[in-house]
Structures are given as C-alpha cells and as structure tokens.
Amino acid sequence: xxxxxxxxxVLTGVMGWPVAHSRSPTIHNHWIAQHRLKGTYAxxxxxxxxxxxxxxxxxxxxxAGCNVTIPHKVNAxxxxxxxxxxxxxxxxxxxxxxxxxxxxxxxxxxGYGYIQSLKDVNPHWKADAGPILILGAGGASRAIAxxxxxxxxxxxxxxxxxxxxxxxxxxxxxxxxxxxxxxIDWQDRNDAMQGVSLLINTxxxxxHGQADLDIDIALLSDEAMVSDAxxxxxxxxxxxxxxxxGHLTVNGLGMLLNQARPAFKAWFGLMPEITPAxxxxxxxxF
Ligand code: NAP
Numbered sequence: 001x002x003x004x005x006x007x008x009x010v011l012t013g014v015m016g017w018p019v020a021h022s023r024s025p026t027i028h029n030h031w032i033a034q035h036r037l038k039g040t041y042a043x044x045x046x047x048x049x050x051x052x053x054x055x056x057x058x059x060x061x062x063x064a065g066c067n068v069t070i071p072h073k074v075n076a077x078x079x080x081x082x083x084x085x086x087x088x089x090x091x092x093x094x095x096x097x098x099x100x101x102x103x104x105x106x107x108x109x110x111g112y113g114y115i116q117s118l119k120d121v122n123p124h125w126k127a128d129a130g131p132i133l134i135l136g137a138g139g140a141s142r143a144i145a146x147x148x149x150x151x152x153x154x155x156x157x158x159x160x161x162x163x164x165x166x167x168x169x170x171x172x173x174x175x176x177x178x179x180x181x182x183x184i185d186w187q188d189r190n191d192a193m194q195g196v197s198l199l200i201n202t203x204x205x206x207x208h209g210q211a212d213l214d215i216d217i218a219l220l221s222d223e224a225m226v227s228d229a230x231x232x233x234x235x236x237x238x239x240x241x242x243x244x245x246g247h248l249t250v251n252g253l254g255m256l257l258n259q260a261r262p263a264f265k266a267w268f269g270l271m272p273e274i275t276p277a278x279x280x281x282x283x284x285x286f
Contacts, residue, residue: 010039011062012267015046015054016069023282024067027260030281031272039268055079059102064267066096073139080106086150089176090143095263109259111147117254122225127151130197134158135189137165140229141202145169149178156181159189193219201228206236213238222246231256232286253282
C-alpha cells in the first residue's frame with residue numbers, strides 16, 4: 001500500500017450509496033499488493049445530494065479517479081468534462097479518470113468487461129454468430145446489449161417483464177444504426193430461444209435471495225452459450241441447468257473482474273491480470 005504522504009501515492013475508490021457491499025476494493029487492492037504499487041482503493045459512501053460536491057472534490061483531494069456505482073452512474077456522467085463515446089451511448093459512466101489539469105473524463109467499462117468474460121471462456125466467440133436473446137432491460141442489459149451491437153451483433157431479441165422498458169431501450173439503440181433489436185413479449189421468452197447463439201440473463205432472478213428465473217431452455221440449440229450477469233451465486237440455477245444440458249456457460253464474475261482492468265490501467269499505468277488467486281479472493285467474500 002505504501003505511505004499516503006508520498007506524492008506518488010495513487011488514491012482511488014468507489015462512490016456509491018450504499019457501497020459497503022462493493023467487491024471493487026478487494027479487486028483493486030489485490031492488484032495494488034500484487035504489483036507492490038503505492039496506493040489504495042477506498043469505499044466512498046456518497047449520498048445522492050452530495051454527489052456533485054464529491055466529484056468536484058476529486059482533483060483537490062488528489063484522487064487519480066474512482067469508480068461510480070448505483071445510484072450515481074447516470075448523474076455522475078453529467079458532471080464530466082469529457083465522456084467517452086461508449087459511455088455516452090450507454091447514458092452512464094462507471095469510471096472517472098482525473099487528468100493532470102484536473103479535468104474529469106468519464107468511461108463505462110461494463111460492456112468491455114462482459115465481452116471479455118465471454119472471450120475468456122470461448123476465445124472463438126463472435127458477436128455475429130447468430131441471434132442473441134437478452135432477458136432484462138435494466139442497467140446491466142443496456143451495457144451488455146450496446147457492447148454486443150458495437151461488437152457486430154446482427155440481431156438481439158430483447159425480453160423484459162415490463163415490455164415498455166425493453167421498447168425504450170430498443171428505440172434508443174435504433175438511433176445508433178447498429179444491429180437490429182427486436183422486442184419480444186415476456187410470455188414468449190421460451191419460444192424466443194430457437195436458433196440463438198447466446199442467451200443472457202440480466203434480470204436479478206436467480207441471484208442469492210431472489211426467486212429462480214422462470215424459464216425453460218429446452219428449445220436452445222446445443223451450440224448456444226448461456227451467460228448470467230449474476231455472480232452470487234457463481235452458478236445460478238439457469239447456468240446449472242444449461243451446464244447439465246451441455247451448453248458452454250459464463251457467470252457474472254468475469255464481467256465484474258474484467259470491467260475493473262481498464263480502470264486500474266488508467267489510474268496505475270499497468271493492465272492487471274485475472275489470476276486464480278484474485279478469483280479466490282473475491283469468492284472468499286461471498
Ligand atoms: P436493474 O436495472 O434494477 O434491472 C433489473 C432487471 O430485472 C429488470 O429488467 C427487471 O424487469 C428484472 N426483474 C426484476 N424482478 C423480476 C422478476 N420477478 N421477473 C422478471 N424480471 C425481473 O438491475 P441491473 O443493474 O441491470 O442488474 C441486474 C443484475 O445484473 C443483478 O443481478 C446484478 O447483480 C447483475 N449485474 C452484474 C454485473 C457484473 O459485473 N457481473 C454488473 C451489473 C449488474 P422490470 O423492468 O420488469 O422490473
């Protein structure tokens with residue numbers, strides 16, 4: 001960790017409310033220790049009404065930057081001097097990098113983290129291998145869908161319990177002139193699996209403490225990959241049934257770990273790796 005009076009000490013953290021549950025300090029402090037860097041990554045509990053002051057204070061406090069999480073991802077974007085185009089399209093940031101002159105640059109690495117998590121499991125994965133079915137239309141869905149379109153997905157089938165939210169997302173994405181996003185009724189989710197190359201759960205169903213996702217994957221073809229944004233538990237009931245049916249599965253931990261890598265590189269100057277020791281350190285917090 002080093003001496004915090006050292007001018008080279010790198011201060012970072014995560015702003016959220018509440019934020020105590022965040023695994024990000026475990027991830028970044030693991031890399032700081034692994035690479036014997038001088039710095040720390042702190043929990044920064046910031047109430048919504050104090051977000052502006054907290055963000056404007058980053059440079060004066062000597063922060064290299066920070067992550068922002070729920071409920072600040074949308075509002076924090078409005079306080080940036082420059083927003084990266086992907087974050088702009090997502091309408092939310094998850095990373096702030098303070099520049100030498102104090103300017104604040106906003107990024108969103110959630111989509112990068114998701115794509116990388118697929119490639120970690122299947123290096124040959126291609127976004128245009130076939131239609132992709134996404135369940136859910138919240139924040140995670142928005143980041144994942146946009147990154148799939150940016151990667152060249154030709155057809156996304158979007159299914160959400162509240163259809164209007166899926167329609168809003170699809171309409172927003174149509175303005176980008178990328179692939180097609182087709183909204184499908186929640187009641188037709190099982191039929192929508194026919195012919196897809198990838199099924200993704202971005203709802204909170206199947207998460208620890210929540211009901212299981214009400215779904216039947218019988219119509220999924222054998223080659224389809226199945227992924228879940230959830231990482232507690234590591235294997236959701238959806239992923240378990242998919243694994244038992246012979247599908248390649250991807251859990252949400254890879255997304256969480258991979259989104260942290262570019263932020264760490266921006267603040268500390270090196271791209272960290274996801275090692276078995278890091279995975280274990282996170283799993284020890286579950
Ligand atoms: P969110 O914005 O609150 O969206 C929640 C989604 O779940 C909505 O689409 C919602 O549908 C749906 N949902 C909730 N209850 C449901 C039910 N009973 N039946 C069917 N659908 C239901 O949340 P989020 O931020 O997108 O997060 C979603 C999940 O992704 C969480 O489990 C979160 O932990 C995970 N996540 C993981 C990562 C990662 O790094 N791995 C990152 C972000 C999020 P309605 O619109 O109908 O309410």
